[in-house]
Amino acid sequence: DIQMTQSPATLSASVGDRVTITCRASQNLNGWLAWHQLKPGKAPKVLIYKASSLESGVPSRFSGSGSGTEFTLTISSLQPDDFATYYCQQYNSYSLTFGQGTRLEIK
Amino acid sequence: EVQLVESGGGLVQPGGSLRLSCAASGFTFSDHSMDWVRQAPGKGLEWVGRVKDRASNYATYYGASVKGRFTISRDDSKNSLYLQMNSLETEDTAVYYCARRGPNLHWDYWGQGNLVTVS
Numbered sequence: 001d002i003q004m005t006q007s008p009a010t011l012s013a014s015v016g017d018r019v020t021i022t023c024r025a026s027q028n029l030n031g032w033l034a035w036h037q038l039k040p041g042k043a044p045k046v047l048i049y050k051a052s053s054l055e056s057g058v059p060s061r062f063s064g065s066g067s068g069t070e071f072t073l074t075i076s077s078l079q080p081d082d083f084a085t086y087y088c089q090q091y092n093s094y095s096l097t098f099g100q101g102t103r104l105e106i107k
Numbered sequence: 108e109v110q111l112v113e114s115g116g117g118l119v120q121p122g123g124s125l126r127l128s129c130a131a132s133g134f135t136f137s138d139h140s141m142d143w144v145r146q147a148p149g150k151g152l153e154w155v156g157r158v159k160d161r162a163s164n165y166a167t168y169y170g171a172s173v174k175g176r177f178t179i180s181r182d183d184s185k186n187s188l189y190l191q192m193n194s195l196e197t198e199d200t201a202v203y204y205c206a207r208r209g210p211n212l213h214w215d216y217w218g219q220g221n222l223v224t225v226s
Contacts, residue, residue: 001171034213036152042219043111044204049213087152091213095170096142096154 002027002090006099012107017078021102023088025069032092035064035073038085038101047086048073078104109133111205111218118224123195129188129205129218137161137183140208143190145201146220155179155190155203172198195225 003026013019023033035048046055048064051071061076075082083106088099115127129141140163143155156169158179167179178191188205202220209215 032212036214036217038146038152044206044217046214046217049211049215053211055215089152089214094168096157098152098154101151 001095002029002093002097004088004090004097004099006088006102008102009100010103010105012105013078014107015078015080019075019078019104021073021086021088023066023071023073023099025071025090025092027092028068029071029090029092031067032090033064033066033071034089034091035062036087036089038087109207109216111207111216113203113205113218113221116203116221116223118226119195121195121197121225123225124191124193125195125223126192127190127203127221127223129190131186131188131205131207134207136181136186141179141181141188142206142208142214143179143188144204144206144214144217145199146204147198147201150201153201157208158188192223195223197225199223200225 005024007022031051033051037045047058047062052064063074065072083104086102110132112130119125140159142157145155146152154170156179158181159166176194180189202222204220205218206214207216
């Protein structure tokens with residue numbers, strides 16, 4: 001299975017900050033990487049797919065970049081609604097696997 | 108509007124069985140592969156498995172921790188996805204989500220989840 005290493009585990013930031021989350025894969029993903037946002041009691045939401053494509057309806061302050069085995073999710077200017085947990089996920093090959101998650105909390 | 112609604116969760120004893128359902132609406136269910144994903148309390152996300160569409164002969168794939176114990180199926184006439192869980196272990200305690208595999212091959216919609224407690 002492809003191992004996904006995500007960092008940091010926790011990120012403290014303020015409204016308006018620019019933040020970046022990193023995800024590293026143990027093998028080349030050929031771009032097949034997504035980023036998901038989770039909030040307690042709500043359906044998870046996909047933000048980015050194919051490493052850098054913005055899902056329809058997702059604010060443009062979210063962006064994804066990277067290739068091969070190194071990927072990043074950037075939020076350009078944090079909004080109150082963005083405090084949540086974020087997961088990278090590879091869908092290059094079975095078993096589909098996730099990073100360990102990044103909890104984004106208010107500083 | 109695409110909707111995925113899970114049901115069937117609850118409390119079950121170790122060694123027992125449970126079947127989860129996921130009711131889909133707002134799209135042509137038969138055209139999409141569907142997945143189950145879970146999140147144990149205080150833990151990260153774990154992929155459970157997938158059932159593909161009729162064009163792919165309803166092929167199924169499973170994560171290592173559930174293979175041989177869980178079975179994923181679907182009924183396209185009822186727009187429903189199922190997860191049959193047998194030989195349940197305390198480690199299977201989790202919120203279980205269903206997710207739609209979209210035309211761009213990623214999960215574009217998720218359900219809100221359903222809690223299964225094995226105790």
